[in-house]
Amino acid sequence: MDTTSSTTPNRGTWSSKVGFVMAAAGSAVGLGNIWKFPYTAGENGGGAFVSIYLLFVIVIGFSVMLTEFAVGRKTGISAVGAFKTTDRRWTFVGILGVLSGLLIMGFYPVVGGWAIAYIYKVSTGLLSQPDAIGDSFSGFIANPLQPLFWMGLYLFFNILVVIRGVSGGIEKAGKILMPLLFIILMIVSIKGLTLPGAMAGLEFLFKPDFSKIDSSVVLAALGQAFFSLSLGMGCMLTYGSYLRKQENLVQTTAMVTAMDTSVALLAGIAMFPAMFAFGIEPSAGPGLVFVVVPQLFAEMGGIGFVLAILFFIGLSVAALTSSVSLLEVVTAYLIDEKGFSRVTAVLTASGVMALLCILASLSIGGFGPTLFDTGAFDIFDLLTDKIFLAIGGMLVCLFAGWRLDRSELKKEITNDGKVSFPLFNVWYVLIKYIIPVAIAIVAISGVKAGFD
Ligand code: PHE
Numbered sequence: 118m119d120t121t122s123s124t125t126p127n128r129g130t131w132s133s134k135v136g137f138v139m140a141a142a143g144s145a146v147g148l149g150n151i152w153k154f155p156y157t158a159g160e161n162g163g164g165a166f167v168s169i170y171l172l173f174v175i176v177i178g179f180s181v182m183l184t185e186f187a188v189g190r191k192t193g194i195s196a197v198g199a200f201k202t203t204d205r206r207w208t209f210v211g212i213l214g215v216l217s218g219l220l221i222m223g224f225y226p227v228v229g230g231w232a233i234a235y236i237y238k239v240s241t242g243l244l245s246q247p248d249a250i251g252d253s254f255s256g257f258i259a260n261p262l263q264p265l266f267w268m269g270l271y272l273f274f275n276i277l278v279v280i281r282g283v284s285g286g287i288e289k290a291g292k293i294l295m296p297l298l299f300i301i302l303m304i305v306s307i308k309g310l311t312l313p314g315a316m317a318g319l320e321f322l323f324k325p326d327f328s329k330i331d332s333s334v335v336l337a338a339l340g341q342a343f344f345s346l347s348l349g350m351g352c353m354l355t356y357g358s359y360l361r362k363q364e365n366l367v368q369t370t371a372m373v374t375a376m377d378t379s380v381a382l383l384a385g386i387a388m389f390p391a392m393f394a395f396g397i398e399p400s401a402g403p404g405l406v407f408v409v410v411p412q413l414f415a416e417m418g419g420i421g422f423v424l425a426i427l428f429f430i431g432l433s434v435a436a437l438t439s440s441v442s443l444l445e446v447v448t449a450y451l452i453d454e455k456g457f458s459r460v461t462a463v464l465t466a467s468g469v470m471a472l473l474c475i476l477a478s479l480s481i482g483g484f485g486p487t488l489f490d491t492g493a494f495d496i497f498d499l500l501t502d503k504i505f506l507a508i509g510g511m512l513v514c515l516f517a518g519w520r521l522d523r524s525e526l527k528k529e530i531t532n533d534g535k536v537s538f539p540l541f542n543v544w545y546v547l548i549k550y551i552i553p554v555a556i557a558i559v560a561i562s563g564v565k566a567g568f569d
Pocket residue numbers: 144145146147148149150221343344345346347348350352436439440442443
């Protein structure tokens with residue numbers, strides 16, 4: 118074990134570079150790319166949303182991820198400790214991150230459970246009645262009991278992976294199954310593109326109609342960038358704390374960002390042409406991937422059946438490699454700050470998550486408490502995606518820009534001058550001034566528009 122970046126005996130380090138990139142990409146690539154991105158793009162006008170999203174990913178997402186990796190590796194401790202050991206007054210930024218992790222895990226496993234359920238549903242004949250696929254999905258998620266079973270199973274898999282520790286569990290799962298998912302998405306895209314009327318879908322997704330942009334679209338794009346890249350809640354920071362001193366942070370950031378974004382775009386290409394061909398509304402909402410993709414597979418006959426099963430296995434695993442990173446943030450906090458053993462930490466964290474998920478899952482069928490007519494599922498989603506993550510990202514930038522030393526940051530990012538990063542000054546100005554101001558403007562005007 119590499120002791121330079123490990124401060125407590127029960128924390129591990131990543132055993133190989135490829136393993137780290139795959140695990141960080143595994144955290145980034147998940148339901149955010151394949152479930153959330155397509156329907157959010159659909160609800161926010163398509164091309165215009167996609168172009169702002171891409172701009173945010175490149176300028177803000179890249180910079181914030183590099184910041185999180187650098188701060189994490191420099192301090193070598195999980196999110197809360199990273200802030201606390203530097204300056205106690207910044208501890209709340211880490212706590213906010215742990216809270217975001219808990220809240221995201223209050224709905225993410227519900228959707229992860231749907232993904233596992235669909236492996237079963239496809240195997241037991243879902244595709245044989247293509248016309249019923251849409252109704253079957255809405256009936257399933259509104260059912261009070263069934264989705265709870267699948268959510269529980271999904272959460273159980275998370276617990277297994279995280280209890281086994283960093284290099285043992287997370288790395289292995291990511292390495293094998295991420296490439297598989299990518300290949301399946303390519304096959305689905307090719308099939309979708311051959312359908313009559315497919316081009317209209319591509320045009321919707323990539324031809325920006327800038328008249329559709331308003332402040333809520335811009336906030337949705339910012340939230341999507343943070344959510345998809347796993348930023349703004351200490352996740353990449355915690356991952357960075359396990360990273361060895363000799364790894365190239367800039368290159369790692371570029372690779373993770375590129376992989377995440379290509380999977381999101383590929384998921385869009387897999388779904389929009391088919392949706393237009395099938396006459397499904399782009400604004401169909403969170404059911405998109407569970408309705409459009411099975412319909413596409415149903416068109417393909419026998420091979421479609423096999424591909425559909427593989428697709429939902431891939432989706433479940435992509436979700437799993439993301440949610441284990443969320444569970445890991447809360448777990449690492451309990452281990453590093455509260456002195457819990459790994460097993461107790463994992464069980465405590467997942468216990469709270471299970472309770473939140475029960476509320477979230479029930480809220481879809483209209484059961485349980487609501488706030489301003491919004492159910493638990495949407496509350497957890499809106500709070501994290503639209504507010505907490507962006508604010509967390511802004512605070513990490515402010516922390517690095519104003520509290521840490523410029524020369525220390527430069528040393529960390531360039532590995533003591535061994536790696537060149539010609540854009541260091543641009544990055545520094547971005548995180549110190551531009552990104553915090555930009556996030557504040559987008560968040561305030563977007564949230565205001567939401568209340569109008
Ligand atoms: N990025 C993950 C996804 O796209 C979700 C996630 C958000 C994971 C924040 C960790 C932290 O599915």
